[in-house]
Amino acid sequence: xxxxxxxxxxxxxxxxxxxxxxxxxxxxxxxxxxxxxxxxxxxxxxxxxxxxxxxxxxxxxxxxxxxxxxxxxxxxxxxxxxxxxxxxxxxxxxxxxxxxxxxxxxxxxxxxxxxxxxxxxxxxxxxxxxxxxxxxxxxxxxxxxxxxxxxxxxxxxxxxxxxxxxxxxxxxxxxxxxxxxxxxxxxxxxxxxxxxxxxxxxxxxxxxxxxxxxxxxxxxxxxxxxxxxxxxxxxxxxxxxxxxxxxxxxxxxxxxxxxxxxxxxxxxxxxxxxxxxxxxxxxxxxxxxxxxxxxxxxxxxxxxxxxxxxxxxxxxxxxxxxxxxxxxxxxxxxxxxxxxxxxxxxxxxxxxxxxxxxxxxxxxxxxxxxxxxxxxxxxxxxxxxxxxxxxxxxxxxxxxxxxxxxxxxxxxxxxxxxxxxxxxxxxxxxxxxxxxxxxxxxxxxxxxxxxxxxxxxxxxxxxxxxxxxxxxxxxxxxxxxxxxxxxxxxxxxxxxxxxxxxxxxxxxxxxxxxxxxxxxxxxxxxxxxxxxxxxxxxxxxxxxxxxxxxxxxxxxxxxxxxxxxxxxxxxxxxxxxxxxxxxxxxxxxxxxxxxxxxxxxxxxxxxxxxxxxxxxxxxxxxxxxxxxxxxxxxxxxxxxxxxxxxxxxxxxxxxxxxxxxxxxxxxxxxxxxxxxxxxxxxxxxxxxxxxxxxxxxxxxxxxxxxxxxxxxxxxxxxxxxxxxxxxxxxxxxxxxxxxxxxxxxxxxxxxxxxxxxxxxxxxxxxxxxxxxxxxxxxx
Numbered sequence: 001x002x003x004x005x006x007x008x009x010x011x012x013x014x015x016x017x018x019x020x021x022x023x024x025x026x027x028x029x030x031x032x033x034x035x036x037x038x039x040x041x042x043x044x045x046x047x048x049x050x051x052x053x054x055x056x057x058x059x060x061x062x063x064x065x066x067x068x069x070x071x072x073x074x075x076x077x078x079x080x081x082x083x084x085x086x087x088x089x090x091x092x093x094x095x096x097x098x099x100x101x102x103x104x105x106x107x108x109x110x111x112x113x114x115x116x117x118x119x120x121x122x123x124x125x126x127x128x129x130x131x132x133x134x135x136x137x138x139x140x141x142x143x144x145x146x147x148x149x150x151x152x153x154x155x156x157x158x159x160x161x162x163x164x165x166x167x168x169x170x171x172x173x174x175x176x177x178x179x180x181x182x183x184x185x186x187x188x189x190x191x192x193x194x195x196x197x198x199x200x201x202x203x204x205x206x207x208x209x210x211x212x213x214x215x216x217x218x219x220x221x222x223x224x225x226x227x228x229x230x231x232x233x234x235x236x237x238x239x240x241x242x243x244x245x246x247x248x249x250x251x252x253x254x255x256x257x258x259x260x261x262x263x264x265x266x267x268x269x270x271x272x273x274x275x276x277x278x279x280x281x282x283x284x285x286x287x288x289x290x291x292x293x294x295x296x297x298x299x300x301x302x303x304x305x306x307x308x309x310x311x312x313x314x315x316x317x318x319x320x321x322x323x324x325x326x327x328x329x330x331x332x333x334x335x336x337x338x339x340x341x342x343x344x345x346x347x348x349x350x351x352x353x354x355x356x357x358x359x360x361x362x363x364x365x366x367x368x369x370x371x372x373x374x375x376x377x378x379x380x381x382x383x384x385x386x387x388x389x390x391x392x393x394x395x396x397x398x399x400x401x402x403x404x405x406x407x408x409x410x411x412x413x414x415x416x417x418x419x420x421x422x423x424x425x426x427x428x429x430x431x432x433x434x435x436x437x438x439x440x441x442x443x444x445x446x447x448x449x450x451x452x453x454x455x456x457x458x459x460x461x462x463x464x465x466x467x468x469x470x471x472x473x474x475x476x477x478x479x480x481x482x483x484x485x486x487x488x489x490x491x492x493x494x495x496x497x498x499x500x501x502x503x504x505x506x507x508x509x510x511x512x513x514x515x516x517x518x519x520x521x522x523x524x525x526x527x528x529x530x531x532x533x534x535x536x537x538x539x540x541x542x543x544x545x546x547x548x549x550x551x552x553x554x555x556x557x558x559x560x561x562x563x564x565x566x567x568x569x570x571x572x573x574x575x576x577x578x579x580x581x582x583x584x585x586x587x588x589x590x591x592x593x594x595x596x597x598x599x600x601x602x603x604x605x606x607x608x609x610x611x612x613x614x615x616x617x618x619x620x621x622x623x624x625x626x627x628x629x630x631x632x633x634x635x636x637x638x639x640x641x642x643x644x645x646x647x648x649x650x651x652x653x654x655x656x657x658x659x660x661x662x663x664x665x666x667x668x669x670x671x672x673x674x675x676x677x678x679x680x681x682x683x684x685x686x687x688x689x690x691x692x693x694x695x696x697x698x699x700x701x702x703x704x705x706x707x708x709x710x711x712x713x714x715x716x717x718x719x720x721x722x723x724x725x726x727x728x729x730x731x732x733x734x735x736x737x738x739x740x741x742x743x744x745x746x747x748x749x750x751x752x753x754x755x756x757x758x759x760x761x762x763x764x765x766x767x768x769x770x771x772x773x774x775x776x777x778x779x
Contacts, residue, residue: 001056006082008101008108010042011129011154011161012183018101020086022052027088029099040131044110044152047124050117051088051096059083063102069109073151075164077181078105090117097144106183107153107164114144127152129161155185171201194219194348195338196440205319205338208402208439209235209346211247212329212431213424214258215410216345219334223406224345224353225413226258230366231358232345234263235332239319239340242268245332246358247345252471255370255486257418261471263325264361265301265312272299276310276325278472279465309459324438326459327472328423329431333438370487380416386425387411390432394447398436407432422473423460426453467544470516482544484516492517499545504596508551509558509569511594513537515544523575523590530571531557532687537573548573555726557687561651561703569725570595572700593700611644611730611776619660621739621769626662630735630773633657638716648777651720653703658735658773659714668739669747671695671710673770675717675735679727683734683772687727691719692735695749710740710748721777730778737771 004016008031015031028035030043063069063080070076084101096118100111114123123144127135139148153164155177162168162179169176174190174197191197196206207219211234216224226232226249236244243266250261265274275283282289282305284298291305295313302313309326319336332346343349345356389395390404390411398404411428418424429451433444448455461472466482473483492498492514498521499513518525525546529536535556537546550556550571561568573592614631632642633655648654660670675692678685690698697704703720724731740747 001084001086003056003058003084003101006058006060006084006101006103008084008103008152009106009183010108010152011127011134012106012156012179012185013042015042018084018086020054022048022088024048027051027099029086029101038131041128042130043128045124045126045128046099046112047120047122049088049096049120050090052090054086054088057085057087059085063104069102069149072149073109075151075153075181076104076107076109078107080104080109083111101152104153107151107181109149110152111147111149112139112144113147114141116145118144123148125150129156130159132161134161134163153181153183155179155183157185157187169201172199173197174201174203192338196335203338205334205336205340206439207334207342208435209332209334210329210407210431210435211260211263211332211346212427213260213410213414213418214249215406215413216247217406217410218346218348219342220348221403221406223409226353227369228367229258230362231264232353233356233358234330234344235321235334235346236343237319237321237334237340237347238343239336240314240316240321243314243316243321244268244344245321245323245346246361247330248361250471251370251486252418252473253421253483253486254372254418255490256372257414259471260328260330263323263330265314265323267299267301270299274298274301274303274312276312276323276330278327278461280305280310280327280459280462281465282310307456307458307462309462322438324434326457327462328427328460329434331431331434331438372486375417375419378416378419380412383415383420384412387415387428389429389451394444394450395429395432398432398440398442398444401440401442402432402436404432407435423454426451427460429453430457467516467542469514470544475519481519482516484514484520488514489517489520498592502594502596504569504598508549509571509594509596510547510549511573511592513546513548513573515539515546518546527575528573528590529575530573531559531689534686550725552726555724557689558725559689559722560725561720561722566597567650568595568597591700611778614641615773615775617771617773619769619771621771624663624668624739626660628737628771628773629657629659629661630733630775631657631659632775636718648721650723653718653720655716655718656733656735657714657716658737661713663713663739665713668713668741669710670713670715671738671740671747671749672706672715672717673736673738675733677722677724678732678734679724679729681732681774681776683732683774685732687724689722689724691733692717696751706751730776732774732776734772734774737773 001018003018007014007016010031019030019034021028021035025048027046027048028043030041032041035043060082065079081103086099087095088097089095094117095115097114102109121141123139125137126133137150155162157177162177162185164179164181167176167178176188178186191203194205194207195203198204209219210217214226229250231246231248234245234247246264246266247260248262249258252259262275262277273285282291282303291303293304293306295302295304300314304311309324311322311324313320313322322333324331387408390408407428433447436442436444461480464472464480466472469485469488470482471485472480475481498517503510515525525537530548530550537548539546550558556571558569558571561570571594575590614629616627616629619626619628634640634642636655638655638657658672672692673695677689679687691704692706695709697706706717708715
């Protein structure tokens with residue numbers, strides 16, 4: 001039946017249709033469709049009778065307040081406007097009963113009157129909302145024959161129905177709901193914004209602070225952004241005297257974005273600091289603690305460690321503070337009796353950021369702020385859309401417990417400026433899900449498959465411990481590594497250096513490199529060595545700085561040279577045997593020269609003599625038989641050969657000619673592949689200094705020049721005379737030569753280009769019997 005001309009507000013819900021249904025046991029008046037047992041509906045179920053048909057008449061009649069109806073129903077405060085009259089008859093058209101639904105604005109009434117044809121002893125009226133009974137009354141027939149009336153007014157809130165002019169308190173949720181005469185329900189939570197209902201009507205302090213990236217989301221939902229790399233008081237509860245939680249921030253890949261680096265629990269009374277650090281490491285003052293999932297007490301603080309990070313708990317005076325830190329995000333949860341103020345950036349005080357700075361624990365330069373160039377690879381619109389996932393399913397189950405807006409703000413502010421690397425995209429989502437779980441015991445189900453985040457939350461970079469100048473991040477293939485912090489790296493990257501200048505002392509020298517700078521270029525420090533392959537680097541376990549040393553007792557293949565006023569001690573950091581897998585190599589080449597310069601007033605006293613003025617060897621390679629000679633000269637025209645009795649000064653330039661006899665240069669040419677010096681007759685001695693490498697001058701030694709290589713049956717090169725440091729014996733010069741069948745100049749090495757192109761330029765002919773020739777000089 002259409003009752004739009006006299007709509008009914010049934011327990012706070014307005015309807016303009018009713019659905020009537022008859023059977024022998026029940027007469028049903030419903031508002032959301034015909035009555036069906038077990039189906040949620042708003043219905044009035046009355047005892048059945050012989051009636052099987054009905055009609056509708058609308059009586060537009062004003063019923064003023066103070067009428068007899070209002071007297072019978074005291075909660076009826078509005079005037080009546082109209083009445084829907086529904087007479088019910090049987091097959092003989094005899095009137096059995098009459099049902100009336102009265103419109104009293106935001107309120108409604110039900111009136112029932114039976115006639116003589118109604119044969120039941122009693123009449124039952126069951127008012128239901130969403131299939132559940134909210135009011136059930138039984139009337140005697142003697143009363144219904146005269147007419148009975150009942151109130152259908154009320155309010156609805158969160159699926160629950162409340163009677164008009166009532167206040168209901170639910171101790172399970174510590175909430176009082178008041179239903180007024182206008183059908184409006186108002187809920188008042190007895191617990192404050194920082195409290196949690198205990199389920200027995202009492203409230204308890206239940207506050208959550210989340211620190212992630214540079215954002216601090218305090219216990220009342222405000223967002224504080226840390227702009228520098230200083231330490232700050234995060235929480236200082238007045239209820240636990242002498243206890244506070246400190247947070248320390250550092251930069252990572254950019255100088256202008258800071259991240260939470262470590263969290264410290266400070267107990268003033270015991271003079272104790274417990275630091276929760278990257279890699280799930282925990283330090284008690286300066287001592288590293290070994291933790292596992294089994295909790296252990298340390299100065300009244302319960303500490304434990306699992307795959308999600310490190311947890312610290314302290315209890316005092318019925319209050320409990322827990323701190324969970326996974327290396328990137330800290331969740332600080334405080335519970336206890338309500339009313340106690342909480343200071344710090346996590347608290348509810350009005351103190352400013354600068355007032356909460358912990359000067360005694362911050363570096364003097366921590367306040368300096370930087371401005372890096374914007375990252376043009378970042379799309380802030382895409383980032384904003386990503387961060388707003390927190391308002392969508394499945395995260396929305398938490399929205400009524402934890403406001404997502406502060407987390408969205410922290411997410412967008414960071415990811416619109418900083419690249420989404422090192423798991424940062426998922427960090428903010430996980431922080432929200434964890435905050436909801438810890439604060440309200442609500443789990444966000446199946447959020448990781450939807451977002452592509454790791455299914456099992458883990459502390460990032462667990463057990464990876466980095467130095468103060470490093471942070472743990474992802475590099476090749478997503479593997480965690482210690483990477484250089486941006487400010488530290490900025491001292492070296494403009495000059496493409498790997499560390500500090502050479503430290504030269506009277507009888508020793510050292511070079512210190514930053515391992516994170518080496519790893520940035522895919523260089524493994526453990527395979528590096530000096531000229532002497534036995535001289536390798538040592539890494540400081542605390543700073544991760546890599547140091548190479550040589551001294552007078554262990555010169556490590558240092559080469560000594562001289563100019564007019566100085567003696568130069570020179571060595572090289574290198575990696576030999578680049579390929580561990582045959583034809584391929586996955587690490588960058590390394591060749592780092594360093595030198596020390598010392599005044600030398602009496603350079604001319606350092607003289608050398610060749611042990612032999614020249615060397616001649618007879619060689620056979622395939623079909624070619626030839627003589628190979630090596631001879632040293634004192635002039636560029638190679639006229640004045642150096643004799644065995646000729647003195648050669650340190651740093652004096654000499655020319656070495658490699659010449660063959662018996663070859664047809666129209667068919668074959670000679671290529672000097674390599675020349676090097678050792679301190680012993682064997683060409684494979686561990687102490688080695690290179691002059692020619694793959695047919696080209698050693699780029700680290702500017703005195704070396706190669707002429708005519710691969711252009712004929714002879715060639716020559718020059719270098720300045722030197723001596724190995726700490727070695728007073730002979731120096732041996734070795735050269736390896738190959739024959740090359742060629743057309744045009746295809747055998748000549750192309751120096752100054754990469755190795756691949758140099759090799760591609762060589763002839764297809766491979767000399768399977770390369771020539772080796774050596775000569776020596778002595779001091």
